[in-house]
Amino acid sequence: MESLPSQNRNPLPNASLWPLTTSVDHGGRLIIGGCDVAALAQQYGTPLYLFDEVTIRTACRACRTAFAARxxxxxxxxxxxxxxxxxxxxxxxxxxxxxxxxxxxxxxxxxxxxxxxxxxxxxxxxxxxxxxxxxxxxxxxxxxxxxxxxxxxxxxxxxxxxxxxxxxxxxxxxxxxxxxxxxxxxxxxxxxxxxxxxxxxxxxxxxxxxxxxxxxxxxxxxxxxxxxxxxxxxxxxxxxxxxxxxxxxxxxxxxxxxxxxxxxxxxxxxxxxxxxxxxxxxxxxxxxxxxxxxxxxxxxxxxxxxxxxxARAGIALYTIVATKMLPHMRFLHIDGGMGDNIRPALYGARYTAALAERMRDPVEECVAIAGRYCESGDVLIRDLMLPRARVGEILAVPVAGAYTLSMASTYNLAPRPAVVLVNGGEARLIQRRETYEDLIVRDVG
Ligand SMILES: Cc1ncc(COP(=O)(O)O)c(C=O)c1O
Structure with a gap:
């Protein structure tokens, strides 16, 4: 295993956007907290939010130490x-x-x-x-x-x-x-x-x-x-x-x-x-x-x-469920979007993303990442350079830890994602996925 390669050797825009424990294995798979990210997506389903405990704790300590010292x-x-x-x-x-x-x-x-x-x-x-x-x-x-x-x-x-x-x-x-x-x-x-x-x-x-x-x-x-x-x-x-x-x-x-x-x-x-x-x-x-x-x-x-x-401790994982080809670009339709991350629709927030199982593949095309929600504004990323992505692949969006899940909704009655905490090769479910049953639990009659 090695650290994330720099931008010119890798589709990732910047290693500093990913959690501190991020690496890429020899097969090009994304590893965070010692865990294979795509394998967690298979295990827990998508959309999935994954948090790196080391990154959270390091940020807390850095802030406390800096202010105490200064x-x-x-x-x-x-x-x-x-x-x-x-x-x-x-x-x-x-x-x-x-x-x-x-x-x-x-x-x-x-x-x-x-x-x-x-x-x-x-x-x-x-x-x-x-x-x-x-x-x-x-x-x-x-x-x-x-x-x-x-x-x-x-x-x-x-x-x-x-x-x-x-x-x-x-x-x-x-x-x-x-x-x-x-x-x-x-x-x-x-x-x-x-x-x-x-x-x-x-x-x-x-x-x-x-x-x-x-x-x-x-x-x-x-x-x-x-x-x-x-x-x-x-x-x-x-x-x-x-x-x-x-x-x-x-x-x-x-x-x-x-x-x-x-x-x-x-x-x-x-x-x-x-x-x-x-x-x-x-x-x-x-x-x-x-x-x-x-x-x-x-x-x-x-x-x-x-x-x-x-923010940096969290990544969002989605499955690409469909595509749409236009003359100048392609939409990749994912199984999440503004329901779990409203920031792009709310104030034009920008993100990047990568394919969790093909971190080393050369970029080939510019795509837009379209959310699953019934709003034209539900486009998570408008211009993302990726390898040629296929339906069924796992898309990983870094810097997804803040003001995403805390603003999440059940718009379109799509259940909210599960949340997993990773550390030292162990993954712990800290919030289960919402179920259809949860969606009617408050309904009367
Ligand atoms: C009163 C107050 N304090 C702290 C914060 C945290 O801000 P940030 O997440 O940008 O550090 C907010 C967020 O808007 C806030 O309203």
Whole structure:
């Protein structure tokens, strides 16, 4: 066995897009976590999502180590569960010592069922319901990140009789438009997320009389899939200005700055790998210098990566079930698509792919990968160079770990895929395939 060959000897655009344990055997078969990928596709059926445990754990450790090394104060890395969450994933994240961000009662339920320590859970959301806030309070989670004044009012009412106050952070919309797709921009002034800067005083007034709540942090999340890290420094400055205002006007001392997640990962060969160390250095330095300049005590630094922890660890496996020849190209029709990965249809996300049993074969044609769903927009990849692919072959799509299954639907009533975790030559089913029976389990009558 050997490492993946470089681009000019292999149809793979870039070895850095595949999980860390990826190799190709002498027969040209894709091996991940010591397991033959196409054999797993035969065993478990397709579509199948396969996750490499080593890649997940390595990403967790790299992030924790980089931030601990680059910030003089304390740091915490919270995995953003919206990227992918199930019981096994929550347990790996807990085991790696990360915190967890949830954005719904459902994510909180799964985390608690997985045994995730509640103190290390933060809850986000621009429309948390009363039931979700009650659930979070009852579970004793570490922090609720308040998104708007109505939520603050609700939380004040729900915590009125508490003996120990619930820690909260305020999410601020820092009025910074990061360079990414409009659908995944979140820090601009007109975003639906976060308190407008001019609502800070109103929030502080409400907090003044809220004995059941303790404001510990300020938060901003600029968006997702960001390659330019400079806006993070600008966001920290805005948060520190807000912390200074809270101190000067209301006597409140903020202990923690949360810079959100969002660092970009490559999906295709032309995109760079994330430089976690540079990100940590920029955030750490900006925070230390910013606190010093304003005479604020050194604060804890929190970040919330999702994609950069999970995207590269996952690959999607599909069977090519049919083809369609056009004058200038061919469609390969696969047995999955927007039901398990809506990103291309939702915001034009680009992917690459390879044939899992013919990794060494020379590329011969440009194809489009058409999903199985009844939408013309369900085209997973529009221009993919492949060897001449045949019906029945297994197509492997890398960088499929984040915002795919967590956004999956049963559109067309196609059951959602199974999920397998690989490590050291062992494969473990961590989420079974949805069945037809599952599809009617909620139907009444
Ligand atoms: C508040 C918040 N934090 C963290 C994240 C994770 O972002 P990413 O997966 O891009 O790292 C998101 C995702 O959009 C988010 O909304």
């Amino acid at each position: 910030h003089r104060g304390t740091t915490a890395v919270h995995y953003a569960g919206k990227a992918l969450l199930n019981v096994a994933i929550a347990q790996i994240i807990a085991d790696e010592g990360l915190g967890l961000d949830v954005v719904s009662g459902g994510e909180l339920y799964v985390a608690l069922r997985a045994g995730f320590p509640p103190q290390r859970i933060h809850m986000h959301g621009n429309a948390k319901t009363r039931a979700e806030l009650e659930q979070a309070l009852a579970a004793g989670i570490g922090q609720i990140i308040v998104d708007n004044l109505d939520e603050l009012d609700m939380l004040r009412r729900l915590t009125a009789n508490r003996s120990s106050p619930q820690p909260v952070a305020l999410r601020i919309a820092p009025d910074i438009a990061a360079d990414t797709h409009a659908h995944i921009q979140t820090g601009h002034a007109t975003s639906k997320f976060g308190l407008p800067l001019d609502a800070l005083d109103a929030a502080a007034e409400k907090l003044r009389t809220a004995s059941g709540i303790r404001l510990t942090g300020l938060h901003a999340h600029l968006g997702s899939q960001l390659f330019d890290i400079a806006p993070y420094a600008a966001a920290i400055e805005v948060l520190l200005d807000s912390a200074t205002r809270l101190r000067d006007r209301f006597g409140v001392l903020i202990e923690e700055i949360n810079a959100g997640g969002g660092i970009g990962v490559p999906y295709t060969a032309d995109q760079p790998l994330p430089d976690i160390d540079a990100w940590a250095a920029l955030l750490g330095d900006t925070l230390v210098r910013g606190c010093e300049r304003r005479g604020l005590p050194l604060m804890r630094l929190v970040i919330e990566p999702g994609r950069s922890i999970m």
